[in-house]
Amino acid sequence: MKTPSAFILTFVATVAAAARLVAQDTAEPVAPQDSSCVQCHGESAIWDADKRSHFVTEADLAADIHWQKGIHCHDCHGGDPTSLNFRGAHSADAGYRVIESPKDIPRFCGHCHSDVEYMSRYQPSPKTNQEAEYWTSGHGRRLEQSPTADVAMCTSCHGRHGIRAVDDLESPVYPTNVANTCATCHADAEKMAGVQHHGRPMGHDQFEEWSSSVHADALLNKGDLSAPTCNDCHGNHGTVAPDPAAVSSACASCHVKIGTLFDQTVMKHRFEQANLPGCATCHGNHAIHHPTDEMLGMSAGAVCSKCHEAGQHGASLAGAVEAKALRVALEELKQQIAIAAGKLDRAQRMGMEVRTARFHLRDAQDALANARVEIHSFATEPVKKVLDQGLAVTEQVNAKAEDAFREHSFRRIWLAASLVPIGLVIVLLLLYIRTLPPPTVEPLEHGSRAAGA
């Protein structure tokens, strides 16, 4: 730290210390602008590159949730904010808390965040297990083993100073920013080199894969904040990569019905026996794309064929036949829905009443969606039952569309038939005209040349 003129510093310190002694006597808190911390740590020029992290800007403090709640430097760091003397300000007697290694940081934050009584001042039922969870996480365990390890801790994700509330749009842990925050390390090939998980290299393509997923699309492009990002599956403070057997539980936290169906299947046990990661076996883990019907069956691109074609992991050929049959049934309902919708569109363009039928067709679309869910039961019967309900609806809708076409034709026929009475009137008029006396030749009053015609 560079020192300014010793005379000026000593003078200012003496005057300030005298003034603050009076203030201390009155036991009033130190106002931020009077804190000696800011006077040094807020001065950019006095912090060299190697100690730059000690420099705190006004903007950092203004955005910081702690600062906004009235929690100032010495509330976290301890020390004497009234002292302009370095030793006095950082004295252990005044409660100054030293951070000697990264390992100290979770405990530093946990000093308050693990204190239920203290945190209750800010939230009626505060969550105070972050630090405890952290030490159980992959990050925490690694830090525990190696105190100097370059591993994520509180400040890595939340920032050091300028810590924003988690619901602040600019917070690095706001749902839309979480993946980018994790990617700071997990997409860095250099940082992730040599990092192992379950005995395999962890890799660094998770962020890239997730970015192409249906979840990223929902979260980032469609603004669905409930769509999962890293922490929704891996946890946040207690981050762990789920065990293969636990994957389906993670997915089921949102996909409840599918999870329930899958839990009851033989397939789940087979997957567990083969150490396959549940849902991720077919849908992938980070690059989870929008599921398509092409995934079902044994044709190219179908996920069933991966195991059932070669009898891998004990998969049977009978399962392949069943998968093919389900795909055919699914396609049939889709085709019938498309035909019915096409007929309704045509009838509607004609101006026929098909709104009720169109509303009814939604039941068939619901049946299709339900069948796609029921497929996760890996049983033919329940899927066929739902598909049959859908087919029955399309049949009724098709019949209503045909009724509309018939009504339209009926109108046209009757309109054309109206030509008969119209023609009859024309004939009668012409016959009557023939009975009139023949026209005479008379000078025209208005049609003559004289009239200028």
Added chain:
Amino acid sequence: MSHATEDDAPATGRNGRVREFFTERFGLGTLLELGEKKRVPIHRTTPFYFLGGMALFLVVVQAASGVMLSLYYKPSPDQAFESVQAIMTEVDFGWLLRSVHAWGGTLLIAVLILHLLTTYMMRAYRRPREFTWVTGILLLGLFMAFGFSGYLLPWNQLAFFATRVGTAIVGAVPLVGDELLVWARGGENVTGDTLARFYALHVAVFPLLAIGLLGVHLFLVQKHGMSVPDAATNLHGNRVPSMPFVPHFLLRDAVGWYLALAVLALLAAVFPWELGEKAEPFGSAPEGIKPEWYFLFMFQALRELPAHFLGMEGEMLGVLFFGFCGFVVLLIPFLDRGTRTRRVLNGLAVVSVVFVIAMSIWGFLE
């Protein structure tokens, strides 16, 4: 008004007394006398006279069906399409009303164009009928404007984008194009404001103008009588064969009305007017956007013009050209000054008709 002798004649029976009551109060005697005295010349092209009557009949059909549609139509972007859908599906014979109104409009323009061409061929615009011609041309323009404004009202995809293209042409008018475009659309784009504006024009402003112009046109037709073509006067001199208007011509006219009704029913039966799909202003324009057939020649010609021509924007030049042509057509009675100018006018007329037909076919096939 002097008391006519027929008014003084004693009325006999109940019908006679009723007739006398109204004749005395409305001066119907003059009208009846006019009907009895009015005669219509007989010659080779007499059937052309029926076109005016057919047009008048179709105007009445349009007014009647339009009034009935307006009982159910709701002119707002949220409700316009749905209200037309309700007219076609829920209102008793609403589908028939809409079909008749839509086809009636297009048939009326067709009849008016034929009326214009036959009037030109018979040179019925000559002195003293110059303003019968002028009001007729203005009426044709007005009914085309009726068609253009009415086209948007169902607020379907085709109507919305055709109106967007059509009103954009207004923007090409030199000097005041931008202001005219904003005035026509009620803003920069085709929106609910455009719909409200077109509806007001279609059901209030244009009908008032039509009543005024049609009144003057019919008064002038009545005042000057039917024009006799040169061929007939050359053949018969001042004694051209004629028939009384009532009942001889009126009954033949009625045949024309029924023929128009038959064509209307046939068109509605063979080509039912569809509802289409609701307009999506922020969606992309559907393929094959075309205006009504009577604007197609202008639309196609403007589309084929180069972007820049003779140092001007092509579209602007096209709009100026069509505006000038319309002005020339309006002034035909004053331009026909003798054999030489008549030959020039006839030549231009033939070229114009061929151009309009060719461009329309091209536009239709495009």
